[in-house]
Amino acid sequence: MNQWDTRSRSRRGFTLIETSMAMVIIGVALAAVLQLLAAGTNSNIAGKEMSTALNLANNIREIASGLAYTDAGNPTSPNTKEATPTAYNDIWDLNGGSFDPPLDCSAQPISSLSGWQQVVSVQSVDPNNITATRPNDPTVPTARITVTVNHGGKYIYQASWVVCAPDAP
Numbered sequence: 001m002n003q004w005d006t007r008s009r010s011r012r013g014f015t016l017i018e019t020s021m022a023m024v025i026i027g028v029a030l031a032a033v034l035q036l037l038a039a040g041t042n043s044n045i046a047g048k049e050m051s052t053a054l055n056l057a058n059n060i061r062e063i064a065s066g067l068a069y070t071d072a073g074n075p076t077s078p079n080t081k082e083a084t085p086t087a088y089n090d091i092w093d094l095n096g097g098s099f100d101p102p103l104d105c106s107a108q109p110i111s112s113l114s115g116w117q118q119v120v121s122v123q124s125v126d127p128n129n130i131t132a133t134r135p136n137d138p139t140v141p142t143a144r145i146t147v148t149v150n151h152g153g154k155y156i157y158q159a160s161w162v163v164c165a166p167d168a169p
Contacts, residue, residue: 053149053157056118060094060147061161062105067091069165070138078122078136091145091163092138095122102149119148130162141165 063085071080071090078092085107088094100117101109110116124140126132134140146160 049151049156052113052116053151054159056102056113056116056149057147057157057159059103059105060118060120060145061159063088063103063107064091064094064145064163067093069141069143069163076137076139078124078138090138091122091143092136094120094145095136096120115152117150119150121146125162127164138165 067088068090071077071092074080078095080090081093081095082088085093085097085099085103088107097120098117099109099120101111101114102116102118104110122136123144123146124134124137125142125144126134127140127142130142130144133144142162142164144160144162146158148155149157
């Protein structure tokens with residue numbers, strides 16, 4: 001066996017090791033790219049879910065903005081709920097509402113969003129300390145409306161805002 005045969009055999013061993021190392025490096029890089037794609041997909045799904053939830057909460061806010069503070073027929077009672085959301089005439093009608101399918105801003109159900117749910121509560125708050133709730137009473141001039149949006153039974157988003165009764169003439 002001459003010196004060239006030994007070098008050739010030795011060089012083949014290095015080529016095999018180099019090829020194996022290159023395959024490991026490419027495999028690790030490919031796994032990292034796939035993991036990055038999966039994380040991006042999950043982030044896009046969560047973002048879409050959050051955007052939908054935010055819009056559903058805003059739908060309730062739009063409905064509430066078109067309602068009176070108290071029921072004209074019985075302004076001292078929070079328990080004058082109309083039969084359907086389209087017939088609601090004051091913010092207290094929203095209290096205890098659970099809408100599945102959720103409502104759009106004109107109080108119509110969005111049937112394409114089955115599995116989504118809007119849960120609404122209306123609470124009287126102390127006009128001098130809006131963080132303090134009081135027993136529900138439409139004669140108290142301030143109330144907090146809270147909308148919780150769930151998807152598939154899982155909490156996604158919650159929004160609250162304070163509404164004030166208009167001044168008496």
